[in-house]
Structures are given as structure tokens and as C-alpha cells.
Amino acid sequence: MAIDNLLVFGATGTQGHPVVDAALEEGFRVRAASRNPEAAAEKLSTKAEIVYADLLDGESLDEAMAGMSALFFHLPVMPDSPEADLMISHVIEAARRNSLRRLVVTTGGYCGPAMPDRPFVAGLRRMADRFLASGIDCVVLRPTLYLANLVWPHLIRQLRETGRLSYPPLSRKRRMNWTATEDQGRIAVACLNAPVAGETLDIASPGVVDSAALCRLLAKVYQREVHFDPQSLDDFADGMSHLSGSADVGRQMARFYADLDALPLEAPVVDTDALAQRLGVQLTPIEVWMDERLGALLSLYG
Ligand SMILES: NC(=O)c1ccc[n+]([C@@H]2O[C@H](COP(=O)([O-])OP(=O)(O)OC[C@H]3O[C@@H](n4cnc5c(N)ncnc54)[C@H](OP(=O)(O)O)[C@@H]3O)[C@@H](O)[C@H]2O)c1
Numbered sequence: 236m237a238i239d240n241l242l243v244f245g246a247t248g249t250q251g252h253p254v255v256d257a258a259l260e261e262g263f264r265v266r267a268a269s270r271n272p273e274a275a276a277e278k279l280s281t282k283a284e285i286v287y288a289d290l291l292d293g294e295s296l297d298e299a300m301a302g303m304s305a306l307f308f309h310l311p312v313m314p315d316s317p318e319a320d321l322m323i324s325h326v327i328e329a330a331r332r333n334s335l336r337r338l339v340v341t342t343g344g345y346c347g348p349a350m351p352d353r354p355f356v357a358g359l360r361r362m363a364d365r366f367l368a369s370g371i372d373c374v375v376l377r378p379t380l381y382l383a384n385l386v387w388p389h390l391i392r393q394l395r396e397t398g399r400l401s402y403p404p405l406s407r408k409r410r411m412n413w414t415a416t417e418d419q420g421r422i423a424v425a426c427l428n429a430p431v432a433g434e435t436l437d438i439a440s441p442g443v444v445d446s447a448a449l450c451r452l453l454a455k456v457y458q459r460e461v462h463f464d465p466q467s468l469d470d471f472a473d474g475m476s477h478l479s480g481s482a483d484v485g486r487q488m489a490r491f492y493a494d495l496d497a498l499p500l501e502a503p504v505v506d507t508d509a510l511a512q513r514l515g516v517q518l519t520p521i522e523v524w525m526d527e528r529l530g531a532l533l534s535l536y537g
Pocket residue numbers: 244245246247248249250251268269270271275288289290291309310311342343344345378379380381384
């Protein structure tokens with residue numbers, strides 16, 4: 236029997252909200268989990284049922300999963316932390332108790348085989364392995380960098396005021412795909428009934444760009460010249476420490492980008508045509524995302 240319902244963890248966040256929207260759009264019954272249902276109700280469609288759940292409290296997950304067939308999960312904490320292991324155990328155990336039929340899990344970060352096994356990437360791989368070995372049909376999604384990162388307020392301010400693009404801290408020559416969170420939502424929903432159980436899928440949005448191409452696309456939206464002038468890794472680590480409130484997160488993220496930049500030049504590049512065809516989804520080319528999504532967000536911010 237086809238799966239027709241989905242429980243979304245992280246439903247109020249950048250990652251989970253588009254999964255809620257995509258599932259509703261496709262006619263699924265959606266239950267959105269949050270530690271603060273009242274605040275979640277303000278953010279999410281009234282068509283979604285909202286339920287309290289705290290991933291650190293295993294018992295709360297039973298109520299959230301009761302009567303559901305599938306769930307979407309990402310880690311809301313650093314993957315090498317003790318909380319991460321606890322959250323993963325809680326989700327897998329509650330999913331077994333409640334006979335869930337399919338788990339769609341995203342690593343949220345690129346951790347393809349060529350990435351060195353440092354704590355961040357090793358933690359993501361450990362999470363993926365635990366879900367794939369859970370005995371429940373599971374698919375792991377491995378996205379590239381998020382286009383949503385280009386909406387960080389300090390980047391918008393810098394681009395508007397100086398035309399300087401300081402992110403990502405990668406070499407000018409690196410060509411890669413980026414990923415729209417809206418596409419991640421559509422892909423996650425398509426994975427609910429596709430024959431992909433047991434697989435790990437690299438996912439991205441169409442269009443492979445280097446820094447010059449990225450600047451040209453941004454120049455069109457910002458209606459000014461844009462130049463790539465990446466932050467040093469030390470400055471990036473400082474900025475990330477500030478954003479996340481943790482020096483360890485800053486250091487680990489800077490290391491992650493350094494490792495990404497040391498990959499062969501054609502990585503991470505994803506065959507998005509094959510992905511779209513296999514899952515029967517329409518993905519958003521990067522230039523369309525820039526024109527439509529970023530353009531709309533910039534007008535919203537005034
Ligand atoms: N590759 C990239 O470029 C990139 C960029 C940004 C983010 N990411 C990844 O995307 C993922 C999510 O990031 P995000 O920006 O979406 O985070 P976010 O917007 O801050 O959202 C975090 C979500 O997790 C939920 N959450 C946090 N702690 C929880 C708990 N104890 N129990 C239940 N729910 C909890 C929150 O729900 P409530 O507060 O409603 O409970 C919220 O919906 C992460 O895996 C991150 O690594 C990747």
C-alpha cells in the first residue's frame with residue numbers, strides 16, 4: 236500500500252519547513268513535530284497537524300509517531316555530540332515501536348566518500364549507517380551546499396553595500412552544484428514511495444557553477460556588479476562561531492570547507508537530470524532560484 240502520510244521533524248526549520256510544504260502539495264497527510272507547537276502553528280500551513288516532540292525525550296516521540304507510516308529527520312545538533320547519538324537512538328527505537336515503514340534522513344552536509352573522516356563528516360556517516368542498519372526501509376539524502384546560505388543577512392548586506400561576495404570560503408575555480416531547500420523537500424517526498432530503500436542519494440539542484448558564474452547570477456538579482464572575494468578560513472571560522480555561539484562549530488565548519496576545497500575540482504557535482512528523472516520530480520535550476528526565490532526574498536526584506 237502506498238504511503239500517504241509523513242511525520243516531519245525539524246518542521247519549523249530551514250530544512251524541514253519545505254518538506255512539510257512539499258508533502259502537503261502532493262496530498263500527503265502531514266504531522267509536523269516541534270518542541271513549541273504554538274510557535275509552530277504560527278509558522279506552518281493550517282493543513283499540517285502539529286504535535287509536540289523533543290528528540291531528547293524518547294517517550295515524546297511515541298505520541299508523534301502513533302499512526303504514521305513515514306518520517307523525515309535531520310540532526311539539529313552537531314553530529315559528533317552525545318546529543319546526536321541519543322536523538323538517533325530515540326528516533327530509531329520509536330520508529331520500530333510504532334512500525335514505521337519508511338525513514339527519509341538527510342545528512343544536511345556533503346559527506347561523499349572522498350571527504351576525509353573528520354568528526355563532523357564521520358558523525359554524519361555514523362548517523363547514515365545507523366539508520367540504514369535500523370531494519371526499517373530507509374533512504375539517506377546527501378545534499379551539497381544550500382542556496383539558502385546566500386540569504387544570510389550579513390551576506391545580503393555586504394552584497395548590497397559593496398558588491399562583495401565573501402562566501403563560500405572556497406577557491407575561485409571550484410565548480411559545484413548548490414541545493415535549493417525547496418528541491419530537497421520535493422526529493423524527500425518523492426522518496427516516500429520510490430524504490431530507493433537502503434540507498435544513499437547525492438542530491439542537488441540543476442546547474443554547475445564556479446565563483447564567477449555565481450557572481451554573474453547574483454549581479455542580475457542585485458542589479459550591480461558582484462565580485463568574489465572569499466573570506467579566509469580563519470575569518471569564516473570566527474563568523475560561524477559568532478553565528479552559532481560556539482567556537483567548536485566555527486572550527487569544524489571551517490575544516491569542512493577546507494576539506495571540500497581539497498576534493499577533485501569536479502566535486503561535489505551531481506547528475507541532477509538522472510536524479511529528477513528517477514524520482515519523477517521537477518528541480519529548480521540555480522538561475523531560476525536566483526530570479527524567483529532570491530529576488531522575492533530581497534524584495535520582502537526591502
Ligand atoms: N549544507 C549546507 O549548506 C547547510 C546549510 C544550513 C544548514 N544545513 C543543515 O540543515 C540542517 C538543519 O538546519 P536548519 O538551518 O534547518 O536549522 P534550523 O532552521 O535552526 O532548525 C532546526 C530545527 O530543529 C528542530 N529542533 C531542534 N532541537 C530539537 C529537539 N531537541 N527536538 C526536536 N526538534 C528540534 C527545531 O524545531 P523546534 O524549535 O520547533 O522544536 C527546528 O525546526 C542541519 O542538519 C544543518 O547542518 C546545511
